[in-house]
Amino acid sequence: xxxxxxxDATPTDEDRAVEAFERLGLTGYEARVFxxxxxxxxxxxxxxxxxxxxxxxxxYSAAESLADRGLAGVQQSSPMQYRPIGVEAARSxxxxxxxxxxxxxFDYVDRVRETADEQxxxxxxxxxxxxxxxxxxxxxxxxxxxxLFGARLPELAPEEVVTALEAAADDGVRTTVVSRSPSVRExxxxxxxxxxxxxxxxxxxxxxxxxxxxxxxxxxxxTGAVDDDDDGDxxxxxxxxxxxxxxxxxxxxxxxGLGVDGTG
Amino acid sequence: xxxxxxxDATPTDEDRAVEAFERLGLTGYEARVFxxxxxxxxxxxxxxxxxxxxxxxxxYSAAESLADRGLAGVQQSSPMQYRPIGVEAARSxxxxxxxxxxxxxFDYVDRVRETADEQxxxxxxxxxxxxxxxxxxxxxxxxxxxxLFGARLPELAPEEVVTALEAAADDGVRTTVVSRSPSVRExxxxxxxxxxxxxxxxxxxxxxxxxxxxxxxxxxxxTGAVDDDDDGDxxxxxxxxxxxxxxxxxxxxxxxGLGVDGTG
DNA sequence: TCATTGTTGTTATGCGCCTACTAACAGCCG
DNA sequence: CGGCTGTTAGTAGGCGCATAACAACAATGA
Numbered sequence: 001x002x003x004x005x006x007x008d009a010t011p012t013d014e015d016r017a018v019e020a021f022e023r024l025g026l027t028g029y030e031a032r033v034f035x036x037x038x039x040x041x042x043x044x045x046x047x048x049x050x051x052x053x054x055x056x057x058x059x060y061s062a063a064e065s066l067a068d069r070g071l072a073g074v075q076q077s078s079p080m081q082y083r084p085i086g087v088e089a090a091r092s093x094x095x096x097x098x099x100x101x102x103x104x105x106f107d108y109v110d111r112v113r114e115t116a117d118e119q120x121x122x123x124x125x126x127x128x129x130x131x132x133x134x135x136x137x138x139x140x141x142x143x144x145x146x147x148l149f150g151a152r153l154p155e156l157a158p159e160e161v162v163t164a165l166e167a168a169a170d171d172g173v174r175t176t177v178v179s180r181s182p183s184v185r186e187x188x189x190x191x192x193x194x195x196x197x198x199x200x201x202x203x204x205x206x207x208x209x210x211x212x213x214x215x216x217x218x219x220x221x222x223t224g225a226v227d228d229d230d231d232g233d234x235x236x237x238x239x240x241x242x243x244x245x246x247x248x249x250x251x252x253x254x255x256x257g258l259g260v261d262g263t264g
Numbered sequence: 265x266x267x268x269x270x271x272d273a274t275p276t277d278e279d280r281a282v283e284a285f286e287r288l289g290l291t292g293y294e295a296r297v298f299x300x301x302x303x304x305x306x307x308x309x310x311x312x313x314x315x316x317x318x319x320x321x322x323x324y325s326a327a328e329s330l331a332d333r334g335l336a337g338v339q340q341s342s343p344m345q346y347r348p349i350g351v352e353a354a355r356s357x358x359x360x361x362x363x364x365x366x367x368x369x370f371d372y373v374d375r376v377r378e379t380a381d382e383q384x385x386x387x388x389x390x391x392x393x394x395x396x397x398x399x400x401x402x403x404x405x406x407x408x409x410x411x412l413f414g415a416r417l418p419e420l421a422p423e424e425v426v427t428a429l430e431a432a433a434d435d436g437v438r439t440t441v442v443s444r445s446p447s448v449r450e451x452x453x454x455x456x457x458x459x460x461x462x463x464x465x466x467x468x469x470x471x472x473x474x475x476x477x478x479x480x481x482x483x484x485x486x487t488g489a490v491d492d493d494d495d496g497d498x499x500x501x502x503x504x505x506x507x508x509x510x511x512x513x514x515x516x517x518x519x520x521g522l523g524v525d526g527t528g
Numbered sequence: 529t530c531a532t533t534g535t536t537g538t539t540a541t542g543c544g545c546c547t548a549c550t551a552a553c554a555g556c557c558g
Numbered sequence: 559c560g561g562c563t564g565t566t567a568g569t570a571g572g573c574g575c576a577t578a579a580c581a582a583c584a585a586t587g588a
Contacts, residue, residue: 017372020365025287027574031369038373041380045537055576060537070392073399078583079536083380083388089398091370096394098362101284105295106355108281109302116305116347124347128334130360134353135337291547309564319549324564342556343563533586540579546572553566558559 014052024094029054029062034071037063037084044079069093123241132221132238133158136211139242140164143213146174150197150210153223154183156236157209162187178210208236210254217242218250278316288358293318293326298335301327301348308343333357387505396485396502397422400475403506404428407477410438414461414474417487418447420500421473426451442474472500474518481506482514 011019014035021031036052037043045063049056063082066072070093075081085093126135137160140147147168151157157179169175169191176193179185185194208221221238241247275283278299285295300316301307309327313320327346330336334357339345349357390399401424404411411432415421421443433439433455440457443449449458472485485502505511 013372017369020368020372023289023365024362024369025289029575035373035376038377041378046535056536057538057578058576067389067391070390070395073388073390073395075386075388077386081386081388085390085395086398086402087370087373087377089394091366093392093394094366095362098288098359101287102355102358104284105281105288106351108277108284109299110351112299113302113351114305122339122341122345124337124339124345125331126334126337126349127331128357130353130357131334131337131349134350138350293548310562320563321551321565322549529588531586531588533584535584536582538580538582541577543574543576545574547570548572549568549570551566551568554564556563557561 025097027062027065029058030066030069033059033062033082034066034084034090037066037072037082038087042081042083044081046079048082122244123239123246126238126240127236129155129236132209132219132236133161135238135240136161136209136219137164139211139213139217139219139240140168142217142242143168143171143173145214146176146212148176148178148210148212150178151184152180152197152207152209154181154187156221156223157184157187165192209238211240212251212254213242215251216244216247218247218254220250220254289361291326291329293322294330294333297323297326297346298330298348298354301330301336301346302351306345306347308345310343312346386508387503387510390502390504391500393419393500396473396483396500397425399502399504400425400473400483401428403475403477403481403483403504404432406481406506407432407435407437409478410440410476411478412440412442412474412476414442415448416444416461416469416471416473418445418451420485420487421448421451429456473502475504476515476518477506479515480508480511482511482518484514484518 014032017035018028018031021034022028026034032052032054033048036048036054039051040047043051045056045059048054048059048063054062060080063072063074066084067074067082071085071090073083073085075083084090124135126132136149140161141164147165149157149161149165151161157177165175165177165188174193175191176195177185177188178195178197180197185196188194206222206224208223209219210221211217211219217240219238219240221236223236241250278296281299282292282295285298286292290298296316296318297312300312300318303315304311307315309320309323312318312323312327318326324344327336327338330348331338331346335349335354337347337349339347348354388399390396400413404425405428411429413421413425413429421441429439429441429452438457439455440459441449441452442459442461444461449460452458470486470488472487473483474485475481475483481504483502483504485500487500505514
């Protein structure tokens with residue numbers, strides 16, 4: 001059934017779908033049989049093996065495994081027949097399973113977790129949009145006197161960050177937001193100072209976020225796919241430092257470039 | 265650090281958490297390092313290997329892999345230091361990844377899917393709560409003249425099923441719901457007939473759902489963990505048949521047991 | 529009636545990859 | 559020298575992929 005048996009041909013849409021299913025926890029055979037069953041509506045092992053690249057003898061176990069996962073139905077007859085569960089039901093079955101495992105895993109982590117007591121002359125690296133946002137929020141929580149936050153793109157100033165910045169401003173922290181992008185600037189109001197980024201430092205379109213907190217906390221991020229696994233949207237890498245001489249030095253440098261004065 | 269090195273000791277809470285992380289796509293080492301980092305707050309490879317059962321030499325690659333996934337941060341120094349991302353941020357990172365893969369997988373299935381044109385003298389088996397519900401909904405959609413639905417437990421009559429039953433009733437389908445459980449019965453109103461289950465057939469507390477549609481569609485389910493993978497809540501297995509003599513016979517038998525008359 | 533042919537469902541086997549685990553190593557510093 | 563760090567090689571076992579062989583059964587034709 002495959003018009004293309006070359007070992008390294010361009011991956012088809014089906015190949016990509018199979019890979020996605022594999023990352024959801026299915027085996028390659030299970031994924032192909034599931035897809036084939038949806039193609040057929042109903043089918044025997046033979047029919048399945050004719051519309052996809054799974055040997056007939058392996059269809060039985062793969063389909064049985066799908067049935068165990070609640071993703072397919074079986075008819076005990078000769079020949080046996082299989083039919084897939086509906087797409088939405090299958091999606092929700094997998095999602096339920098994901099949520100269950102997620103709870104099991106993170107509940108335990110929650111119980112044993114310790115918060116780090118700071119700290120030394122450190123520069124930390126963090127990869128991934130969500131991870132960077134997480135770090136921004138934790139650093140913002142320490143703010144006592146002033147905060148400067150910059151984001152080139154709106155996606156880099158998500159709702160949680162906006163909220164945290166507003167909370168800081170409400171607590172009497174002198175809060176400034178800089179961005180070249182108007183759509184970022186207009187998300188902040190009232191107690192927050194908003195400013196355009198000076199053209200001098202805005203040249204590189206790979207810059208991401210900047211965060212200065214008080215006099216000794218700094219975070220800088222850049223965007224651009226680092227070709228992780230396959231995190232299309234997470235191409236952000238940040239460095240940060242807190243309560244260190246290194247942080248202080250970085251802050252001075254950054255302030256000069258931005259034309260901001262942190263003293264006062 | 266392990267007080268228990270017997271090969272097959274009872275799994276600890278941490279073991280169970282590690283297994284959950286593995287089902288979310290992490291390796292065992294990655295999971296243990298992630299947990300250890302949360303235990304420590306911050307840590308070097310040595311410290312991690314002392315707190316969990318991962319050889320020091322393997323901590324480096326495991327932590328680096330966590331950093332690639334956006335689940336940990338790295339400090340390039342000697343000794344290197346690692347720190348975990350916050351629990352909520354980690355959970356949301358994994359969930360985002362899950363949703364992305366889920367879309368990739370099911371969008372393709374949606375494009376190639378065919379609906380089965382019914383059908384023969386078949387009895388189908390379906391395992392898992394969600395899969396059974398899916399089948400109930402598809403069978404309900406065929407209703408022309410009458411529907412009888414029964415569920416022993418409220419969980420077996422989820423909102424979608426209630427909605428579908430009401431829709432059928434509104435379409436002029438004579439609709440009856442039977443259940444021993446008052447909490448099931450009181451979910452249905454107006455155009456739907458509600459009845460208690462006669463004691464004669466209610467004996468077995470493993471019965472699940474029953475569905476009769478017109479004169480030739482029937483579904484029967486039973487509950488009880490079939491010890492699938494680990495689907496704690498999905499211990500339901502159903503058989504069903506539609507437009508077959510087998511279905512007709514089953515319907516007659518069921519009606520007698522329930523004291524219902526389907527003619528008219 | 530018997531032999532032949534084909535189908536079905538099960539099972540065995542070899543291969544390759546990834547993970548777990550151990551071990552060895554060069555570089556650095558006190 | 560001795561201890562620590564970070565990297566790398568090497569082994570073993572498990573799982574998934576792939577192919578083949580098999581018994582049981584049904585259909586066919588002489």
